[in-house]
Amino acid sequence: MMDIVCDGYVFLPTGELLKGGDMCFDYDDGPGEMYEGRSVTCRKAHRCAGCRRVIEAGQKALCESGKYDGAFWRRYTCEGCQCLMASIAMHEIKRGCLFHQAWCAIDDLGEYLDQSEPIALLQGSPDECLRQVNEAWESRRSVPRTASLS
Numbered sequence: 134m135m136d137i138v139c140d141g142y143v144f145l146p147t148g149e150l151l152k153g154g155d156m157c158f159d160y161d162d163g164p165g166e167m168y169e170g171r172s173v174t175c176r177k178a179h180r181c182a183g184c185r186r187v188i189e190a191g192q193k194a195l196c197e198s199g200k201y202d203g204a205f206w207r208r209y210t211c212e213g214c215q216c217l218m219a220s221i222a223m224h225e226i227k228r229g230c231l232f233h234q235a236w237c238a239i240d241d242l243g244e245y246l247d248q249s250e251p252i253a254l255l256q257g258s259p260d261e262c263l264r265q266v267n268e269a270w271e272s273r274r275s276v277p278r279t280a281s282l283s
Contacts, residue, residue, distance in 0.1 A: 157230035158237055165201035172196075172259070175209070182239045183214030195259070210239060212259050219262035221245060223269055224252040232270050 173196045179188045188194045188211050195215055198207040210218075218237055225235035237245050255262040 157225060157234040158241070159234055160238060165199050166203075168197070168199035170195060170197040173209075179209040181211040181214055182208040183210055183217070183242050186211060193259075208239070214239070214242065215259035216255055216257070216262040217242065219259070219266050220252060220255045222266050223255060226266065226269050226273060235266075 172193060174193055175188055175190050177190050179194065180186070181188055181194070188209055193212055195210040196207070197210070198205070200206070218239070221237045221242075222232075222235040225237075226232065255265050257265070
């Protein structure tokens with residue numbers, strides 16, 4: 134996996150710490166009129182929507198497309214930024230956010246990283262990082278809650 138560069142910071146995918154915020158994400162504008170996201174092997178070079186690095190032909194990426202407010206859009210996200218977003222989600226879930234509020238929009242990565250405390254970078258492929266986030270969420274949901282009437 135490559136280094137992640139975002140707003141002038143360089144993060145190595147070796148478990149080093151990232152600077153991160155501590156807020157739940159509440160995007161109230163909805164997903165748009167249509168959306169599709171899938172993992173692809175790029176046939177040509179594309180620029181990552183997160184770190185702005187070039188994703189070379191032959192590299193894997195998340196390709197997302199849709200229609201929002203009447204306009205069609207498409208973007209590609211490199212594997213490093215996908216794992217970074219999963220790392221942020223893991224951090225937010227551990228701080229008490231709901232699953233759907235733990236995910237940072239790709240456009241907000243730089244702002245998030247400029248805020249608050251360090252967070253741990255998850256290791257593995259994007260699918261492995263997502264699995265770790267899902268396991269953390271499920272384990273948090275299975276913790277028994279005790280009620281108090283006092």
